[in-house]
Amino acid sequence: MGTSLPRLVVAAPASGHGKTTVAVGLMAALSARGLRVSGHKVGPDYIDPGYHALATRxxxxxxxxxxVGADRIVPLLLHGASGADVAVIEGVMGLFDGRLGSGGEASTAHVAALTASPVLLVVDISHASRTHAAVVAGLAGFDPAVRIAGVVLNKAGSARHADEVVAALGPIGIPVLGVLPRDAEVETPSRHLGLIPAAERDESGAVLERLAQLFEQHVNLDAVTALARQAPDVAGAVWDPCAEVRAASPGRPVVAVAGGRAFTFGYTETFELLRAAGCEVVCVDPLTDSALPAGTAGIYLGGGFPEVYASELASNTAFLGAIREAVAAGVPTVAECGGLAYLCRSVGEVAGVGALAAGAKMSPRLTLGYRNATAPADSLLARAGDQVTGHEFHRTRVTFDRPADPAWQLPEGPDGVAGPSLHASYLHTHWAGYPRLAQRFADAVHAFTGPDLHHHGDVEARPGLLDFAVNVYAGPRPDWLDAALHASLDDAASYPDSAAARDALAARHGLLGAEVLPTAGASEAFDLVARLRRWRRPVVIHPQYTGPHAALTAAGHNVDVVLCHAADDFALHPSEVPDDADLVVVGNPTNPTGVLHPAETLRRLLRPGRVVLVDEAFLDAIPGDPETLSGERHPGLLVSRSLTKHWSIPGVRAGYLLGDPGLIAAAARLQIPWSVSAPALAAMISCSDERALTESDLRAKQLALWRSDLGAALIARGVPFVAGAAPYVLARVGDGVHTALRENGIAVRRADTFPGLDATWVRIAVRPPEWTDQLLSALDRALR
Structure with missing residues (x-):
């Protein structure tokens, strides 16, 4: 049993005849008569449907x-037209023009045949008269599956001109249902990608009102509705988004969808699928909103014209920062076409979001057409090998600063960039045709809780597990250090005095006492720096130890994030740090990547008015303290050091700040009196003399050997890892391996709590060979 749905298809012999004017005019006029009109568009167009929505509400x-596949056309039509009195389907290009080389696939005629809809042909008669009858006759006889049931003549120069065409059409037997005169007032202006979207034109409502009046006057609307009612019942099921996807949790996480004038491209069914998958879809306007909605757990940046509004978008720095921080924090983000350009460091000559190390510029040529695409690797939207069909429609070109993992592989080459929390490409996909894309994105949104900035490896090192999670040196403390710690308890009756420790540390690094501040571990140093000033734009370079980021957040600051990328071996690029950043925090070597940044690269971060904090917590675990800035004097430079891990004293919070004496003095004023304990001060003194430096170097060389052995074993197993220098290794072992290792008695540090990394990475502390052998055996079992 079929479904009754009055409907018609508005078509034309070619583009430019006025299909959109007639389709939208009919929708507006029929709506003005009180009919419930459903508007539809053949093809991938986003702009015309904007006018449809405005006309039909x-x-x-x-x-x-x-x-979406031919089998979904009728279900989608029935779904979209549910409750409507009539459906008006606007065609695309010429009636029989579809995907090149396909025999007319996705043409207006194809959709008319699939839906058994009568065709109302629009003919621009401005440059001929009787010849148009021949064109209509040819179209009517070309395909018996397509029935041209009426004609509307457009742009008639005069009544006499129109009468000539009507007379020529008489013998064909196809009625003329309207004659529209030339009326420039209802023409829609265009730009480099076609018509200007309705949402961008303040006068769109007035244009539709004039159209409705024009059609009431010049088109036989009764005959048009009668033609629509001639359509036979539609055989097929109604498309139901709830049958395509499921909610992964009972909650309703928020997906922020870019809208407004700059972002007008998006398929309605995409957002219906997200709602059906348990997401709360909230529209945001990057031109006017200053923040993402509360609780945002997903972002969808569709296409549009960010290049047209680039200056206005760039001036909304608060929203740029909100998007940049969200992407860096791993908020699942999909960006298509204009969304991809918006995420770049620059759009034309002005600033973009800066989430991607890339620039977007206008291209002299329009890129337009259908595409077949394959996912080259697992990503937020797809699994490796997944194939989709899509459409490209843009006149910008994005150039990446360095190789990136592509989102899709197209016949023309790689497209965009993708990872576990980001999928950005030029390809527009219609998720109704591939609901698995919506499901995968929604699942990630439901699962997103944000990086746990307070997660540390000690949480993972539990009794019964071999500890590769905590970066504490796996060996006994020196006797002289134990003796100093025990002796410090004799002073427990007095408040601790840090002067001797400060002087010892100053001598150790060749500095003055005023350039040193002992702290209760590096954590207190981070807290002091976070509270040092009312930072305007603090930046943390990730992935790195999350303590500084957490301290800044706790101090009430909004933190910008600059990401180092795996495809670039997590190298630091100072040019990617915003010029107006007044605080920059970077690790060296970075935890968890182990990358040791060149000192000269770090110096390039320095500039007047900016404070740079370099966290050297693990530098003493590398032979010779390479690339250290700890003994250098630069305005605005601070260096944090820690004794915790290298000297196996995590229970004794012993750290210190070095650097600019003005900043050191300001931090000291914020420090709680006697925050550094007597044992910590004793450790600082003992670990700063020549005996300690000799022992430190021996430990560092031992760690380097253990790291080399672990690296060789990983290479033998084909496990990718970062070629760093720290006493730990960041390895990409794959999904589920962290858990599998725990089940096999091994604790390694999960890495998805570090911004910029995901659950495929783990951090492995280097250990003696007998420990490493057990790790490798467990890893072999986990990788099977």
């Missing part, structure tokens, strides 16, 4: 057999 819909 219903969501716009697309019908594209190539993007």
């Amino acid at each position: 219903r969501p716009a819909r697309n019908l594209d057999p190539y993007l």
